[in-house]
Amino acid sequence: MAAKCKTAGAMQCDLTRDVCQLKESVRSQGKQLGRLVRHMKMGCKKPPNQSTLKGLNPCLPCFKPDFLYHLGMDTATTNFPKVFGDVRFVCMGGTPGRMERFAYRIMKDLRLKLSPVTTLRNMADGHRFALYKVGPVLCVSHGMGCPSISILLHELFKMMHYAKCQNPVFIRIGTCGGIGIEPGTVVISSEALDCKLNPCYEVIVQGKIVQHCSKLDQCLAQELQSLANPCEVDFETVVGKTICADDFYEGQSRLDGAFCDYTSHSKTAYLLGLKGNGVVNFDMESTAFAALTKRANIRSAVVCVSVIDRMNGDQIRACPKSLSVWEKRPQELVSRYIRKVLLDEVNEAKKVNDVPARCVGGESEI
Ligand SMILES: O=P(O)(O)O[C@H]1O[C@H](CO)[C@@H](O)[C@H]1O
Numbered sequence: 001m002a003a004k005c006k007t008a009g010a011m012q013c014d015l016t017r018d019v020c021q022l023k024e025s026v027r028s029q030g031k032q033l034g035r036l037v038r039h040m041k042m043g044c045k046k047p048p049n050q051s052t053l054k055g056l057n058p059c060l061p062c063f064k065p066d067f068l069y070h071l072g073m074d075t076a077t078t079n080f081p082k083v084f085g086d087v088r089f090v091c092m093g094g095t096p097g098r099m100e101r102f103a104y105r106i107m108k109d110l111r112l113k114l115s116p117v118t119t120l121r122n123m124a125d126g127h128r129f130a131l132y133k134v135g136p137v138l139c140v141s142h143g144m145g146c147p148s149i150s151i152l153l154h155e156l157f158k159m160m161h162y163a164k165c166q167n168p169v170f171i172r173i174g175t176c177g178g179i180g181i182e183p184g185t186v187v188i189s190s191e192a193l194d195c196k197l198n199p200c201y202e203v204i205v206q207g208k209i210v211q212h213c214s215k216l217d218q219c220l221a222q223e224l225q226s227l228a229n230p231c232e233v234d235f236e237t238v239v240g241k242t243i244c245a246d247d248f249y250e251g252q253s254r255l256d257g258a259f260c261d262y263t264s265h266s267k268t269a270y271l272l273g274l275k276g277n278g279v280v281n282f283d284m285e286s287t288a289f290a291a292l293t294k295r296a297n298i299r300s301a302v303v304c305v306s307v308i309d310r311m312n313g314d315q316i317r318a319c320p321k322s323l324s325v326w327e328k329r330p331q332e333l334v335s336r337y338i339r340k341v342l343l344d345e346v347n348e349a350k351k352v353n354d355v356p357a358r359c360v361g362g363e364s365e366i
């Protein structure tokens with residue numbers, strides 16, 4: 001009887017040991033699988049130890065923690081590499097609503113999924129900008145004008161730096177005032193010019209004027225244009241120079257502002273002069289956007305839809321339905337670009353690693 005009990009006890013022991021071994025083996029296989037998935041996601045590369053951004057403030061390592069005040073984040077409470085390390089595309093536009101709509105659109109286009117009961121969360125707690133993350137795409141609102149976008153870019157660049165992001169591409173998806181082009185036309189900026197027609201962003205630093213070149217990446221502009229084939233999209237796209245004004249009214253020679261000290265005749269002459277210089281549209285952020293991204297070694301582009309032809313008037317009278325249709329046009333181009341870049345990379349990885357397509361495509365949760 002005692003021997004029988006001992007045997008039962010021993011069996012119990014064996015069983016417990018087997019269960020422990022099994023659990024350990026499952027745990028270790030899980031770890032191996034996790035490593036494999038990470039390995040494939042990283043394209044078989046080691047995690048980078050610094051971002052590809054250049055020319056940033058050499059004192060950044062001294063700020064421990066660093067507070068990104070307008071984004072409502074800091075390096076002590078946010079693990080930047082973990083949360084933002086995979087960001088490859090930063091898409092920006094004036095309004096929070098547009099950027100939220102773009103975030104949902106890109107989620108659909110990339111076949112990424114949220115669990116059914118959740119919505120995309122605005123990750124910027126600073127109440128100034130809205131920021132959504134959809135896989136490798138950040139969608140951020142920048143407000144109006146160069147001062148606003150400049151503040152945002154300083155904080156986004158620090159985010160990219162702390163997150164060790166690799167070659168992020170920045171694209172502004174905006175609206176603009178066209179000069180001699182049909183409303184609804186998409187403009188890819190070839191250059192961002194200030195109001196004196198110089199490709200330059202001027203800031204006053206310690207009382208002195210400092211100028212930064214605001215030329216944009218020509219290759220990226222061409223890549224975007226190549227995706228606007230009229231056989232594939234149902235809108236016109238043009239490439240041309242953009243004037244970045246510091247104001248919507250007098251700064252863009254409108255006749256309908258609260259003040260106006262010039263004539264309709266001088267306005268027409270001014271716009272014709274711009275047109276003669278290859279300018280096709282007005283916006284209010286492109287010089288700061290182009291110059292700051294260039295300074296940080298970031299490729300960038302400005303893609304805006306025209307909501308008015310300034311040769312025919314100043315007031316924007318397009319109906320909400322047209323504005324909503326037009327808003328989607330730059331988004332269509334940018335979504336095509338993002339999908340193309342990601343698909344090219346998958347195909348490249350497949351060639352190198354012989355990874356089956358189902359491992360890198362398909363639906364996955366954000
Ligand atoms: O439509 P978004 O991208 O906000 O940009 C344009 O619209 C605003 C003016 O209405 C300016 O900020 C101009 O740049």
Ligand SMILES: O=c1cc[nH]c(=O)[nH]1
Nearest residue numbers: 175176177282283284
């Ligand atoms: O006319 C316009 C329209 C949109 N954005 C501008 O800056 N100007």
